Amino acid sequence: MSNRFDLYVARSSWLHRLDPRTKLAFVGVSFALLFLSSRLSLLAGYLVVVHLLLRAARIPSDRIRWLWRQMWPLTLLILLLWPIFYPTGQPTLLTLWRVRITLPSLLQGLANALRVNGLAFAVFVLLVSTDQARLVQGLVQLGIPFELGLTLAIALRYLPLLYSVYGTITDAQRARGWRAEQGSLPERLRAHVPTLVALIIAALRLSDTLTLALAARGFRPGHPRTTHRPRRLRRADLLCLAGLSLLLAIMVGLRLGFCAFSCPKMGKLIK
Amino acid sequence: MAEPAIELYRCSYRYNPDIPALREVSCTIPTGTWVALIGQNGSGKTTLAKMCNGLLRPDEGRVRILGQDIAGQPVSQIAHSVGYLFQNPDHQIFAPTVREELAFGLRNLGFLSAEIERRIEEALALFGLEPYADRPPAMLGYGLRRQVTVASLFALRPPILILDEPTTGLGWGAAQALLDRLAELHQEGHTILLITHDMRLVAERAEWVLVLHEGRLLTEGPPRQIFAQPKMLSRASLSPPPITRLAQRLRSFGMRGDSLTVEEFYREYRALTLKERACS
Numbered sequence: 001m002s003n004r005f006d007l008y009v010a011r012s013s014w015l016h017r018l019d020p021r022t023k024l025a026f027v028g029v030s031f032a033l034l035f036l037s038s039r040l041s042l043l044a045g046y047l048v049v050v051h052l053l054l055r056a057a058r059i060p061s062d063r064i065r066w067l068w069r070q071m072w073p074l075t076l077l078i079l080l081l082w083p084i085f086y087p088t089g090q091p092t093l094l095t096l097w098r099v100r101i102t103l104p105s106l107l108q109g110l111a112n113a114l115r116v117n118g119l120a121f122a123v124f125v126l127l128v129s130t131d132q133a134r135l136v137q138g139l140v141q142l143g144i145p146f147e148l149g150l151t152l153a154i155a156l157r158y159l160p161l162l163y164s165v166y167g168t169i170t171d172a173q174r175a176r177g178w179r180a181e182q183g184s185l186p187e188r189l190r191a192h193v194p195t196l197v198a199l200i201i202a203a204l205r206l207s208d209t210l211t212l213a214l215a216a217r218g219f220r221p222g223h224p225r226t227t228h229r230p231r232r233l234r235r236a237d238l239l240c241l242a243g244l245s246l247l248l249a250i251m252v253g254l255r256l257g258f259c260a261f262s263c264p265k266m267g268k269l270i271k
Numbered sequence: 272m273a274e275p276a277i278e279l280y281r282c283s284y285r286y287n288p289d290i291p292a293l294r295e296v297s298c299t300i301p302t303g304t305w306v307a308l309i310g311q312n313g314s315g316k317t318t319l320a321k322m323c324n325g326l327l328r329p330d331e332g333r334v335r336i337l338g339q340d341i342a343g344q345p346v347s348q349i350a351h352s353v354g355y356l357f358q359n360p361d362h363q364i365f366a367p368t369v370r371e372e373l374a375f376g377l378r379n380l381g382f383l384s385a386e387i388e389r390r391i392e393e394a395l396a397l398f399g400l401e402p403y404a405d406r407p408p409a410m411l412g413y414g415l416r417r418q419v420t421v422a423s424l425f426a427l428r429p430p431i432l433i434l435d436e437p438t439t440g441l442g443w444g445a446a447q448a449l450l451d452r453l454a455e456l457h458q459e460g461h462t463i464l465l466i467t468h469d470m471r472l473v474a475e476r477a478e479w480v481l482v483l484h485e486g487r488l489l490t491e492g493p494p495r496q497i498f499a500q501p502k503m504l505s506r507a508s509l510s511p512p513p514i515t516r517l518a519q520r521l522r523s524f525g526m527r528g529d530s531l532t533v534e535e536f537y538r539e540y541r542a543l544t545l546k547e548r549a550c551s
Contacts, residue, residue, distance in 0.1 A: 165362065171326045172363040174346045175355035176423070177379030194375065197365035201409045205361060 007063070007127040014236065015057035015129045020138025022237040022244075023126045029244045030122035034115050036255045040107065043114035050121045059128055067124050075113045082109030132156045147221045154210070162203060169198045274338030276302045276431050276462035277323050282332035284318050292318040294486040295332070300479070302337070302430070305453075305463045307473040307494070310483035311508040316466045319483065320433045323464065324353040337430065351380055354429035358436050360416040363423070364408045369400055372408045373423045380427065394422040397452060414445045421449060431462045438469060450476060470512040474498065474531035482507055495529050 010016075015023075033046060054064055082105060089104030130138070132153060140149040173194045180191040233241070277300040284293040293315045300306050308316045321327040322334055325346040334341050336352050357363055366372035373394055377387045395401045398418045403411060408419045417440065424432065434453070438446040454476070457463050467473060473480060473494055480497045482489040484507040490497065498504070498511035501519065510516065518530040518539070525543050530536035 168357065168359070168362045171321070172355075172357040173365075173375075174326065175324055175350060175353075175357070176363075176376035176427070177347045177350040178375075179345070179347045179379070194365045198361070198363060201364065202359075202361045 007124065008131045009059055009063060009128050010131070011058050011129075013057040013129070015053065015125070017234075017236070018129070018240060019233050019237045020126075020130050020134050021142060021233070022240050023130055024138060024142065025241055025244050027122045027126050029248045031119060032248055033251055034118045034122070036251050038108070038111045038115075040111055040114065043111055043118055046118050047114065047121060050118070050125060053125060054121075054128070057129055063128060067120060071117050071120055075117060078113040078116060079109050082112055150219075158206070161206075162199070165202050165206075166195065166199050169195050169202065173198070273302045275299045275335075276304070276337060277464070278333075278335040279319070279322070280333045280335075282319075282322060282329040282334060284315075284322065284327055284330050286318075291486050293322070293329075296483075296486075296488045297332075298481060298488055298491060300462060300464065302462055303457070303460045304478050305457050305476060306465065306479045306481060307477035308464060308466045308481050308483065309468070309470070309473060309507075309509060310489075314483040314507065315486040316483055317435060318486075319481075320355070320435060320464060320466055323431070323433055324355045325349040326355070347379065350376070350427070350429070352429055353431045353433060354424045354427050356420060356424050356432070356434040356437055358439060360413070360420040361409075363420050364416060367407055368405050369395070369408045369411075369419055369422075370404045372419055373426050376423055376427050390426045390428070394426040397425065398422040399448075413440055414442065417441060418445070418449070421452070425452065425456070428461075430460075431464070432456065433464045433466075435466045436468065437465070438467070438472065470498075470510065471514075474512045474515060482509070494531055498531065499529055 030046070030050075034043065037043065051064065055061075083101045084099055086108065087100040087102050087105050088108070089102050092100055092102050093106065094101040126135070136149045136153040136156075139152065140146050144152075178191070178194055180188055180195075182188070183191070277298075279296055279298050281295045281297050282293055283291060283295055285291050296315070296319060308320065310316050318327060322329055323336065325334075325341055325344060328342070336349065341349050364372060366375060370391055373391045374387050377390060382390070395404050398421065400415070400418060400422055403415060403419075408416060411419065417437070421434075421437065424434075432453070437449060437453075441449065450472070453463055453465075465472075465477065477494050479491065480494050481491045482497060482504070489507055490500070490503060498515045501511060501516075504510055511519070512531070514530055514533055514536050515528075518526050518536055519528040521540075522528040526539060530539060
């Protein structure tokens with residue numbers, strides 16, 4: 001992966017063509033869905049659907065594997081720690097000194113692990129199919145002030161640059177015999193002063209230059225702006241938004257028990 | 272006979288599996304030589320240079336510094352033998368004072384306090400930084416910040432100095448002063464590996480030139496021999512310095528066409544005109 005701060009994969013798929021606002025709505029509905037239910041089949045099903053979406057959008061499998069690689073330490077941590085720290089219900093599967101592992105806590109840990117991965121993949125769908133400029137444009141159209149949108153765009157744009165600058169700074173200090181991998185934790189943290197201070201100085205210089213460059217090109221915060229490329233929601237976006245709204249309504253309805261009252265089997269679906 | 276300063280044997284390196292940055296480069300740099308490393312952007316110059324101080328390790332091949340294979344050595348150990356000057360001074364400067372900045376590398380390499388003080392004073396004097404010794408280096412102008420980084424490299428006095436475009440952004444006077452300091456170190460026997468796009472600098476100062484193109488060592492030799500091959504240079508998107516090109520254009524008028532400096536050109540041209548006058 002050439003740029004680890006920009007997950008965007010350029011393709012011309014239906015997912016890429018969707019308006020960023022639609023994809024932001026997808027993220028919002030996904031979050032609601034994942035938090036409203038603890039049912040394993042539903043959480044696992046969500047992940048399956050997201051993977052199908054990603055494959056249909058021709059996102060390379062190495063990108064998907066990359067996210068799984070990033071997520072597995074956290075997944076493992078949840079799977080291990082949840083049953084240890086929240087041993088609720090019966091039956092007890094294992095008792096070791098003061099540690100008691102029960103089946104419900106094990107399943108709850110699994111549900112939480114699936115939920116966290118689901119949240120990550122929901123955001124991944126947005127970032128992998130929306131370039132930064134369009135994402136910021138979408139946020140601005142949702143009502144975020146342009147200045148804030150521009151700040152976000154610049155921050156996203158400069159993250160890889162600062163990362164690369166940090167790499168160079170580390171190399172420059174290593175070339176002068178600097179080592180940070182020795183001593184106790186406080187000593188190691190203190191040892192990072194030469195790289196962090198140099199990074200802050202470089203970042204300040206960069207921001208100063210950038211401010212001047214923006215001013216030189218006529219940027220005036222708070223000044224009214226015209227819109228060069230107004231974005232309108234297409235039919236596909238409207239259909240997706242309608243589907244997401246319906247899904248959200250059903251989920252909230254089921255959770256609040258409206259459906260459960262008239263159809264108890266449905267209520268159990270998401271609990 | 273002294274061991275070569277740098278030996279690379281069939282070194283290859285890839286940042287990305289699809290794009291090789293360096294392909295089977297082999298070269299030997301004798302101790303005490305002033306070498307220029309030239310090539311267009313992306314030709315592998317910095318990759319090769321970083322391999323010489325262990326910041327990058329070759330995927331294949333071997334690197335020997337002063338006769339020793341550096342494969343198992345940490346960068347902090349190699350730093351005793353190889354000093355590396357990065358292109359941008361802001362990627363190095365962090366200390367609250369110039370004095371502290373100069374002391375940083377010396378402390379890392381384990382020098383005693385008295386020696387550190389002596390070397391700092393010497394570096395400050397040599398680079399004219401005494402008036403700024405207790406000022407924050409980050410607040411100095413670009414030229415002075417560049418001088419601080421060179422002075423901090425100078426204070427370490429490693430036998431091999433690698434400099435990545437040290438004169439970029441410097442005015443003519445500051446650049447000449449910096450090159451004069453380097454020439455003094457060279458006179459003392461230090462090996463200098465200079466990455467540069469400035470062909471005039473190469474012609475005037477270097478003793479040996481390595482030409483990189485698309486990660487391969489295209490050719491190597493003394494500057495006069497390298498600049499006598501304009502076709503080969505243009506393959507690497509390079510060209511001889513203007514004075515050499517002028518001399519080459521005047522071959523039909525009797526010039527040898529291998530002048531590297533204005534002085535050389537002037538001497539040859541004067542001799543030629545005097546000869547013509549005598550004949551007529």
